[in-house]
Amino acid sequence: MRFTSFLLAGTAIASSSAAIAADQLKFGPLPSWVAEQPVPPASDKVKDRPVALLLHDQQNLLEPGKISTYSELAFKIQKPEGLAAGNLSITWNPAFDSVTVNRLEVRRGNQVIDVLKSGQTFTTMRRESNLELAMLDGMLTANIQPEGLQEGDVVELATTTEHVDPVLKGHVEANFAPWGGAQIGLAHARIVWPSNVSLKFQKMGDLPAPQQSAADGKKLYELTMRDIEPVIDPKGAPIRFKIGRMGEASDFGSWADAARLMAPLYRETAVIPASGPLRDEVEKIRKASADPKVRAQQALQLVQDRVRYVALLMGQGGYVPASAETTWSRRFGDCKAKTALLLAVLHELGIQAEPVLANPILGDAIGDGLPMIGLFNHVLVRAHVANKAYWLDGTRSGDSDLDSIEVPDFGWGLPLIENAQLVHMVPAPRNSPSAERRVDVDATAGAYASAPVTIQEIYRGDSAVQMNAAYASLSSDQRDEQMRDKARGYFDTFSTSSSTLQFDKIKRELEIKIQGTAKLNWKDGWLYVPTSSIGFDPDFDRPAGPLHDVPVEVSHPRFAKDVATLKLPAGLASGQKLDPAVHETLAGVEYLRTETVSGDTLTVESSERSIAPEVPYKEALAAVPRLRALNKDDVYLRLSDQYRPTDGDVAALKEQAPQSLNEYLIRAGAYLAHDQLDAALADLNAALALDPRNVWALLKRAWIRAARHEFADADQDIAALESVEPGSAEVIGTRAYLAEMKGDFETATKEYSKLIDRDPKNKFAHTRRGLSYAAAGKTAEAIQDLTALIAADPKDYGSLLNRATIEAGANKLTDAAKDVQAALALKPNDPAVLSSAGRLAEQQGDYRLAVEYFSKQVDAQKASPYFPTLGETPVIGIGGAFAARANAYWILGDY
Known part of the structure; x- marks a missing residue:
C-alpha cells in the first residue's frame, strides 16, 4: 500500500527557514499539536473486502516557513488477498522534506506488535519512476513489509513530514481530505495555523461543514466523516467534476x-x-x-x-x-x-x-x-x-x-x-481536418472480381509527429506488417502490393498510402462502404446525485474526414438508392455525410468536427436517439437481382471453390447469366445437396431442365418446390414455363393467368402469357397483354419489340414498324433493338436498311463486354448479327 502525500498528507509549500530536509527517516513520538484519533472497528459494510480502510487521518500545522503534516493510516486485512497491502512505502523529497515515523504497529486481537521495536527496519532507495520520460525528481522511497502478517491483523502507520521550500517566501498552501476514492471507516482532517496568517479554505464534493475555533494564538479547521463511500464520478464529465472530495487551503490573496x-x-x-x-x-x-x-x-x-x-x-x-x-x-x-x-x-x-x-x-x-x-x-x-x-x-x-x-x-x-x-x-474548432482517410476501389471488372484498392491516410499536427516517430522506430518488416494489418482493417481479404509513408516536417503532415487488391464482401447482397460510418452509441446515463446534470465532455478539438470512392460495374451505381445528406450538430459535434453518383462511380464523403469542449447534459441527452440512429445507418450498396455478373465475376468465382450454400448460389447465378448451364447446374446440385429445400436452387434447376426439355426432371423439381411453398408464385410461374417449353400453350396461359390474377401488374406473367398466346396463334390476345404493359410503361422498349415481333408475324408490318421506331427512339444503340429493326427491314424487303441496322448492331456489340438480356427481349448474339448482315448482303448481291 503506497503511503503517498496525495493519498494522506496532501501537498504543502512553506516559506524560507533553516533547511530541515533529510535523506533518512527519523523516528519519534507524535507531535504535541496532533489530536490523536481512535481507530474504529471494521464496519459490516466492508466485511467482504480483502482490506478494510479503518482510519484516514491527516493533520497539518501551517507556519510561516514550514508546514508539518501528520498522516495516519489504519487498515484491516480481512482476506488472504489483502495481505499484499502490507507492502508499505513512504515517499518524500529530500531537498525539502524531513520524515519522522511516529508509529508502525500491528494489532492482532488484544496483542499490539511494535514492528520497529521487533528489529525490522525500512529500506530507503531512490527510484526514478519516470526515467523513460527523461524526468529526474530525486524522490526517495522507504519501504517495509511487516513480517508475519495474518488475516485479521490491523496495521497502523503514522508519520510526520516537515516541509520547507525557501523559493515560495513564506506562502503556504495545502490539499487535504482526499476522500473520494475509497470506503473509509473514519476520515479526519485538521488544519492548525497561527492567527496572524490569513488562510482561505475551500471544500469540493460533499465534505461536511468544518468545526472552527481559535485559542492560544492559533486557529483550527477540522473535518470528520464516518463510514464514507467512494465518490462515483459523473460519467463523461469534464475533469473539474471528477475531483471528488478534496479540501484546499491557501494564503495567496489572489492569482x-x-x-x-x-x-x-x-x-x-x-x-x-x-x-x-x-x-x-x-x-x-x-x-x-x-x-x-x-x-x-x-x-x-x-x-x-x-x-x-x-x-x-x-x-x-x-x-x-x-x-x-x-x-x-x-x-x-x-x-x-x-x-x-x-x-x-x-x-x-x-x-x-x-x-x-x-x-x-x-x-x-x-x-x-x-x-x-x-x-x-x-x-x-x-x-x-x-x-x-x-x-x-x-x-x-x-x-x-x-x-x-x-x-x-x-x-x-x-x-x-x-x-x-x-x-x-481552450482550442478553437478546427477549420481543416487533422485526420483524413480516402479509400478508392476500382470494381469495374465485377462485383465479385478482385478489385484494385488504394488506401490513403493523412494525419496533421501533433498526431502526425507522434505517429511518424513511432513508425520511425520500427524495422521495415515491422512497418510493412503494420501496413498490412491496417489495410485488413478496411478489407478482410486485402492483399498488399505496396505501402509508403511520407512525413512533411514543415507541414507536420504524415501520409500513409497502401495499394493492393481485395474482394468485396457482398454479404447477402449488401456491401458496407468503408469509412462511411458516423455517429456512435452514446451512454450518457448517470445515477441521481448532485452532479447528475453537469456538462458532458466532448473530444475536442477533433476534425476527421473520410472519402470512399467506388467505381462499380456498368449500371450498378446508378441503380443505388442514395440516402439523404446528413448535416447536423449533435452533442457538440458537427456531422456531415453525402452520397453522390457520377456515371458508374459512387462517392461517400463524411466528417465529424467538434465545435465545443463540452455541452450541457440536457443537450447531450436530447442527441442520444439521433446519434444512435446515425450509428446504425451505415452506407450499404445493394447488389440487385438484376445485376448481371461480368466475365471478371465469373472468372473470379470460378477460381475459388464455394465454401457455403450461399457461395454456391452466387456462382450458379453468375454461370446462368453467362449461359454456362452445365456449370450452373453443377453448383445448383451442390447447393441442393446442402439444402434440398432451397427454393431458389430448385427454381433455377427446374427452369434449366425445362429449357433443355428434361421434362421429367423438371417435374420433380416443381414437385419439390410445391412441398416447400405450395401454391406460391414461384411454383406457378415455373409450372407455366415448363408447359410453355412442352408446347402446351393452353396450360401455360392458364398458369400465367393465375399469376396475373394475384398481381395484375406482374410484368413477367403478362410477357410470358403474351408470347404463349402468340405461339398458340392467338395474336389478338398476345397483343392485348403486351399493349397493357406498354400502357403501364411507355418506355418499356422490350415490350415494344415483343409486340413488334408478334405484329410482324401477323403481317401487320405498319404497326410493327411504329413499335420498332418507338424502341429506336428510346434505345438507338441497343443491339436487341437494332436486331429487330434489321429483321423488320428484311421482312419489308429493304435489305440495304437491314444491312445498316445489322452493321450498327455489330458495332454496338463489339463495344460492350457482354450482351445484356433485358426482360423478355429477344436477343440475337453477335454471331447472329454477322449472319443476318451476310444474308442481307447476299440477297443484295453484295458478296
Missing part, C-alpha cells in the same frame, strides 16, 4: 499574488549574455529577418529542435528554471528551462512574451480552486506578434508554422505578469 511570486524566477534566468555561443545564435536570427513573426518562429525552432527535453526536478528544480545560458550550454532542459531560454531569445529580439503556468491534465479544474502554485506542473510561453497571441511550448517538437499552432487544451493557465488573472486555454 495575481501567486504570479507576482513566480515571475521574478523567469526575469532572473531569461537573460542572454553579452557574448558567447547563445548571443551568437540570437544575432543569427536577428540578421536572418526583420519580421518579428519569422524571428519568433526561428526562436521556437532553436529551443524545440536543438535543446532536448530532460527534467531535473531535484533541489530547487521543481520551481526554479535553469538560466538561459546554462540550458544552451547543456543542450537539455525541462519545461521551465526551455521557457526561460525561449523568453530570453524573444525579449532580446524585441518580441513581447511572458511565461504561463499550466496543468495539461487537471487544468480544467484550476478555475474553480483557490490560488495555489502547487496546482501547476507545466509552463510555456505566450508571445505577442502583430496583435496576435501565439502559444509557444519549448517541450514540443516540429512547430514550423506559428499560425498552425493551436491554443493548447490546458483548461486554465496563469500568466506571470502584473495584475495577472487566469486565462482560459
